[in-house]
Amino acid sequence: MVERIQPGDVIHPGKPSTVGRYGPLARLNHWVTAASLILLALSGLALFTPSLYWLTGLFGGGQNTRALHPWIGVLLFVSFFIFFFQLWRANLPQRVDWVWLSKIKDVVGGHEERLPELGKYNAGQKFIFWSMAGLILVLIVSGVLIWEQYFADYVDIPVRRIAVITHSIAAVLAICVFILHVYAGIWTRGTLRAMTRGDVTAGWAWRHHRKWLRDIAAQKRVDPAE
């Protein structure tokens, strides 16, 4: 069953009133994930195409890029999956997600009034969540298989060939999902503060995740400190 409200999703009355979405540790972890994904994309693209090889300069040359990339991958894997286990129950698919997806034109057009009321996550966010989870799993497995320094002696060359092309395709897809994720957060104004300050305004919650806000309000989950 989908987790509708997560620990920490509480109302902070004020002007304007805000609703908590992510605690400080979750946010810190998210930025570790974000930073490592960006570094992985830069170092990976440097080895993906000669036209971007100059990006190795950011890491102190080709040898350092080759040495660092897998370790950053391990960091991303760990930090993402800590995040994953905090969020997965709230990201289980529901029937309302199909209604939302069938109205994707209204989503992109910003016609929020034509969309169903939603819980903490919409189908787009759930898509980002699950596709990243799957892609990062594929990336860590294929990445270990082609980690020359430590695993070359244990993996047959034909397997390494399959792993390297799988790694490239999964990385391209992960970068595409990342672009979607960042753009959605910027285009939907008022979203970024959920990952900086940890909360959103009540108006934002009413507009985008009304069912979530109604659930929290109905439970009278108000920050006890206020």
Place this chain on the structure above:
Amino acid sequence: MSGSTTYQSPRTAVSNPPVTPVAAGFGEADLIRRSATSDLPPPQRQLTPVAKLIDVSKCIGCKACQSACIEWNDTKPDIGSNHGIYDNPRDLTENMFTLMRFTEWVNPETDNLEWLIRKDGCMHCSDPGCLRACPAPGAIVQYTNGIVDFIHENCIGCGYCVKGCPFNIPRISKADHRSYKCTLCSDRVAVGQGPACAKACPTQAIVFGTKEDMKRHAEGRIADLKSRGYANAGLYDPPGVGGTHVMYVLHHNDKPNIYAGLPENPRISPIVQTWKGVTKYVGLAAMGFLAAGSLIHGVFARPNRVTEEDDEHGERLVEGKPVPPPKPETYPDGGERA
């Protein structure tokens, strides 16, 4: 005429070096391919293609070639241990660029035991898979005479060359994280000398010269082998990699596999070709398209802003005041409100 244009490729490995210093006869201006480099200027001259010919039927397994290779390249292979086989070391390493591989094979037609000895090492493919796979500009180069060389200062140790090679040749050093293999003694060839292994071979099983000469020499050897009953004797110069600049005369050219797994029809793996080809272009296009699309949408589409009405309803809801009722499809699962 300048000194470099008068360079003549060596036509043999047996001649002794001149006593006066000789300048390198070819270099960077003679590259026909350079890894991860699309704007390589075309070479101004064509060097005579060279080749090493290894006549397996003449090899006595003395390993003088291995010793000469170690000595010339100044590598220091670890002292190995006896595993009950003649192969020593057991495999190519970053310090052992060439290796005699011994196979005991019973010929089903004659029931004779045949001791097959193949000197393994880089084949210097005309279409080198290692170079195709390499992501580091200039780490792998190919000269117009056919020599494929690793430029270690540009190597990053990623191991992509290992995936690209159809012959399983490159080895990555655990010490300096750079890839190593036979250079065809490019430094010797550049000063008119043949490779060290060919120079040292006591039976002339390894010979060196222009590729044309080597093919002609092989023809004679094959005719001789056929006259001795080896009906399938032939030249191993696999077309799948565009031919090679290290060739074998095999007494059983119909089954190269019996020579310690010499591939029957080597070619760059289609997976590697797809990875380095369509994956790269489609991938870059997809990422570029999405980034550009986001940018255009960001500039031309209205941002999704919270309205004053949203703010008002949100505030009323958290204060417990009446707000518009849920839309009908809000709880389609039929679940109760929390």
